[in-house]
Amino acid sequence: MNVETIDERRLREVALTPEEYRVIVEQLKRAPNEVELGMLGVLWSEHCSYKSSKALLRRLPSTGASVVQGPGENAGAVSIGEGWAAVFKIESHNHPSAIEPYQGAATGVGGIIRDVIAMGARPIALLDSLRFGPLPESQRHFDGVVAGIGGYGNCIGIPTVGGEVYFEDCYAQNPLVNAMCVGLVRVDRLMRARAEGTGNSLMLVGADTGRDGIHGASFASLELDESSSERRPAVQVANPFLEKCLLEACMDLAHTTAVVAIQDLGAAGLTSSVAECAAKVPGAGARVDVSRVPLRERGMKPYDVMLSESQERMLVVVERGREAEVESIFASWDLTSAVIGEVTDDGFLTVVDGRREVARLPIDLLTDGVPLRRLVGVAPKPPRSLDIESLTPLVDPGAALMRLLASPNLASRRGVYRRYDHMVGDATVIPPGGDAALLRVKGTRLGIAMTTDCNSRFCHLDPHLGAQLAVAEAARNIVATGARPLAVTDCLNLANPDRPEVYWELEETVAGLAHACRALEIPIVSGNVSLYNDAMGRSPIYPTPVVGMIGVIADYGQRVGAGLRAEGDFVLLVGSSHNDLGGSEYLKVEHGQVAGRPPALDLSLEKAVHRVILSAADSGYLHSAHDCADGGMLVALAESCLLGGIGVRCPGIRAEAQLRLDAAFFGESPSRFVVSVPSRAMPELQSIARRHHVEISLLGLTGGDSIEFEGQFKVSLVDLRQAWEGAVV
């Protein structure tokens, strides 16, 4: 095979372009053989190489006082105090879940757990950000994905404590499944995946290697098309019990000093994990003998072994001579481990099959040699504008509230999270259903808040602003629990970046994230990009930058819930409201439109509002706090009532010159919270707000079993609950 005769079909199979092939030949000064071509194909895929997004991603802020590990490792890590680090990352498993919803979602969960384990951390929580087409058409995706997440998380014994579920037409062909895992480790025990020490052994542990998932990474880097279901073999099968054993065995590795590094085997399997480990140490290489890899089936070729994406495997770099220590730890969990190679100092990844050399490639060519793609972004024509004056006025806010609470995107997610074990670990002190979940760090008073957020409708209407709003909303969810936002992991889901308007969306999204994270001083320490969510080019998804955020509270006893707590409390709206109906749920549900501009975001005001809430929470004034997001003030108020089982009585709201009635109730102005406080705390709260120049207004008093705005409407909590919990999911 040489550059002149290479068959384009063969190149397509490994997802390389003729131009990329030319670079390979140039660098190698020879044509790659079959195995080498396959290895380069997966590592140069978009999924592994980030060749379309790498240049942009450098713009994201990733430093800060609490950052212990930024991007580039299996997961990011931040210090949370008392010697603990929170390790966390989010990752997409969109394409596999589109084809095979149960296994696709389950293996997505399994993969992100291994990323956290590889850092030496014990996983303590999972979150899942999900997007589907409307029901009932997308029932198969929805049921399979939810069951797959539960099937994995419930079995392995890590609580699934949060996430999102959205339904929108654009996800009908291309559902999004983004899984996030949070773990804990002592800062001084944090592991890094560096192949240090020439002569040290590479051990492969966990599952045997089979033919499953070959070319999974390349598959993830193509648009889904009619032939995608033929790629079902590229989707792997999950074995959560095996991963549970792997997890515990890896935790036991802390008892030995023989381990130099741990690396997850994910996309591109052995090829990627060995190359990435070696790439982090200048000059390092590795030698792998495929004949020593424990196999699941007969007749596997070196090509298959190097590219297999069999799940539940880890690579462990072990000090030479101490392999038996590691082997005995895995054996106690009845797990296979095998020395499959060693660290070298020649800068090459050499693959042998017994005595026969089958591949030899420079590490830097594999991990860093792909030519970055220079794509051009062109702004598409602006989305439908919204003439707010043309909207029929809101007549019955109570009836609209009922319809909104019953709408698929606002209805209670209880039907989903009760299928996930969200309590195992005895650490969940704020369970799913509120803003962020909060987990205590046992043995301390520390609490870690965690959430995922993105309003992709806003991102569709204005990707730059939408990305900022996603960061702001995630931060508000953290703040609502009384915790301080600490760091972000992001999952950028977009369509095909070869289209100029999609690349423009990517540019705008990254710029928006960077801007908001800088302004709010929340670094992005890990993340993932999923492109080609395009469904045959016919149905590009909305740009969906899912923001996974964690925060910390020094004493979880000071936490604040979203539900009302006592009768006779004052209910207040913190923050300012404007005529923000663009892109709102109200506009979609009541007027059938996705149009207009998303609400404007003032990041310094956002920060000031956070300070008000946190300072009130620290002083113990808040009985509840809930972020105003989708559905606006009235939906937030109703949720607080339903979560607390207490009603509220409010004076009627009249339209004002600056604020329409529909916007007052259902507008989605950011930087707002609905809070409840005991009457004695009112003066203090007012003075805190004044100090930070934040507007607060009295909505009403808690009590009774209905929501009443005098002279306007009154709806019972029983009816509201039925609408809210009786809907779709």
Add this chain to the structure above:
Amino acid sequence: MVFPGTWSDRDCGWVIDQVVGAELVYLWHKDADLKGCDCVILPGGFAYGDYLRTGAIARFAPVMEKIGEHADRGGLVWGICNGFQILCEAGLLPGALIRNSSLEYRCQWTNLIVERTDLPFTMKCDEREVIRVPVSHGEGSYFADPSTLSRLEQRGQVVFRYCDPAGKVVPGANPNGSMHNIAGIVNARGNVLGMMPHPERCAEPELGGTDGLKLFRSVTENALKVLVS
């Protein structure tokens, strides 16, 4: 008692060690003896993955024989969730646990009426007290043939039943469709308890309730007495 796929071991251990302050020993599924434990807890999880049937493989674990002997001597054995499933498979308790009637996993709070308070597991509960305890399982629907069921009822071996907050045993309060709303049963001798709900998840107020603590305190205060008597 720790099988490789057990996950409530550390939660039970936390409650015993940190909340109750009793002596805690972890037993490994390959252990040949019970290391002098007074009460053996089989916690929740998926012992060996449970791909075949819950508890179907665990009953063959080497340690299970010792647990059977411990029970024969009158020692306390307490199966929670997967532990209950294993005790049924091992024949230490009658009946079986089948898939929830919803065919879905359920993780939620339930109310339980305590029908026996003369047991070493429940002595700290009041007569017919309603306690709040979470469940978390996919296969927790108690099933037994009619004669076993009536024998259980006649002998008062049903310890916990799903009920509403007022203590009424109604179908709506049952998270899994179990027969007679059964949530937990005891053997005839009263020393082997199996229950689907997780008392170790409600032993501290920050987790939403402390009713589970009553069971742990009952056991730690009574385990020795039972063995002596």
